[in-house]
Amino acid sequence: MSALKSATQAPATTATHRSPPLSKRVRTARRLLLLAVGWLATRALMLWLLTHDQYALLGRGGVAREVWKLYFHWYGGLAHGRFPTGDHLWQYPPGAGVVLLAPGLLPHLTYFQAFVVLTLLTDALIALALALAGTRPGRSLGGAALWTAGLPLLLHIPLVRYDVQVTAFAVISLLTLSRSARACGAWAALGALVKVWPALALIGTPRGRTTREAWTAAVVTAATLLALLAALFRNPFDFLRQQGGRGVQIESLGGTVLMFAHRTGWSGDTRYQYGAVEFVGPYVQTVAACSLALTAAAFGLLLLWRVRARHWTPATPYDAALAAVLLFTVTSRVISPQYMVWLVGLAAVCLTSRHTTQRTVALLVLAATAVSAVEYPALYGYVIDSTWTGCLLMLVRNGLLASAAIMSFVRLWRSGCSMPEGPEPDEPTRRTDWIPAFFRTGK
Template structure:
């Protein structure tokens, strides 16, 4: 039954219909609130000629206008209609990604797609009702095609970076395993950048092209971030720690002794952590040499980078957890020389993280912002599991470098 593609198709539609129902009918103001903001921006553009990036600084990269505009062509007046159109768009993108994965990996991909559906259900509305929902299918498609069509993967990841930044970092492991990276990776990526920059320049917004970098830099320590965990716990017993709404960027942040320092340090810690992750990947690639299992290396490396971007970030929005889906889906579908068993613990941990994240938002978010004890512990548990998963993925890559090197030097390999 689980291997039946017909059953998989029915489940796929049921999952997306359920999330759409939650976001547009049951709890729209909690689940799909961001979509009203997207609709408003597109209404301004289509009806007043005031476009994000073209006419001022924006919190998102310029490419984010594209997915926001498509449902806006259906309706920018009614939020529910816009939300329905958005849900259809995400469903179509996810379907295309799943179809691509099934075409590339065959019956092995069925396990990965079933896992993905479970992940979407457990993560809940943020798996569909946020901009990051566009990123997940782009990453799945890119990683599925990366070994056979690296130029296509590079273009998809670069466009994804112009939507929400994070996918661009996944080019790092890809650079390490493809031949002629300048031709197959750099040129497609540069072409996408030139097209987007050219469109923005033609619209008169070139001076705002990188404004999203400054917007993010002005943030404080977000309540849900992993780095805020200690202050979330301290706030349960210390009135000197407070949770407040940053009205400028409409985000809940936490403030107390040391939070400003931590926020500033994370501005340096994130690039340092990414550099360390890159160093580990180079080490694994060099140690393993021709014995490297490219499929396993790519999926695990992508998961490592996604986890680093979450754990070492002063922003901790619940939709960031969606970044973990693509690497796990592809890892389960294309395990390379690894067995599916090697992915089992990671896959289960990420599902638990997704479920806890839905518990945090939208289910217990009001209680967390009010400093409630039980709800706050839910957030703490989620953050600790993120750290545990990061450690396990790091260890698995370390072992990949050591074991592949041993295999390569063994008499049997010779």
């Protein structure tokens, strides 16, 4: 009788701890509606800022100039089947040409208008992909919430750079891994042909068949499209000749060192070259060489993690991609504000999984993103002149990024190179998720 009584009471006990399926669907629908409203409101604000970017704190029109002047200039040559030749500003793989040609698909709009519309559509696609991933069992809508709220921290910059499009390739690549390794590899390859960094989305793929399929698909996709672009366009590889002369951009980690050196009497100066304001003068090449050495060291650390890692969770590929891009960004000779779009996107992917180790890292990324908007365009003149205000701004922004990179890799290493004891950190008994409860989805 005791066993029978226990058996009959079990479903009722379970029912008290689990919401009916209909209630879950209603709660999820409400969260998705709130995300949609938030996306529409924040993107409307970004568009308003873009239409008022003639104000000093918004860049006096300089933020949008890259599209209607530089991109449109490149579009003219690309539309005639040729990539820029001998142009030191063209430093992108040939896939970037396809993205810059895309506004031509909307002939009733100006090039600038079409570019912004396509960027917004891509932004919406990323938000939708993150939201769909977040509604799957065991996942979270925190990623979609972070993308929705995090991108506007860069003001109107994301609307007039093609980094949103590049980020879309990396986000979709990572989110498709659990369903198809080949699709993951193909999307990563497409992104790498536009800007190289999306290839890092594959660094955390689980060993064995998944890695083989993903990397094989990536290589085949890249080779096929490169051959196609080489057949359709002239000079698709001229960009390779424009990379070696890059110096140290003022917003990079090395640039921060030179800014403080300038305050103490260093005789160097700044100059606009290669599409950015860079330092010129004594020891600049030494700092640039140190940056390259740090990049090589970061690559070595990632390879060492890959060799030593023994434990993969569903979030490991996401965490590894974020850690890798953070390391390469921090050690780069160039850190432009739009690079933060990449990091916000990858942090959002991490937060779709309850197994991620990168929640605190995501907070640091958001903080660095907010500081980036203050530094550029609002107070960029202070940064160029290496004033104490500019120095402190760059110290804070790059300090946050360096801290995020170190923390991200340490957490990735600990999660992969040592077997966890007891339940996963993100199981309900030990959760410390910083995302507001409204955006969480129950198991």
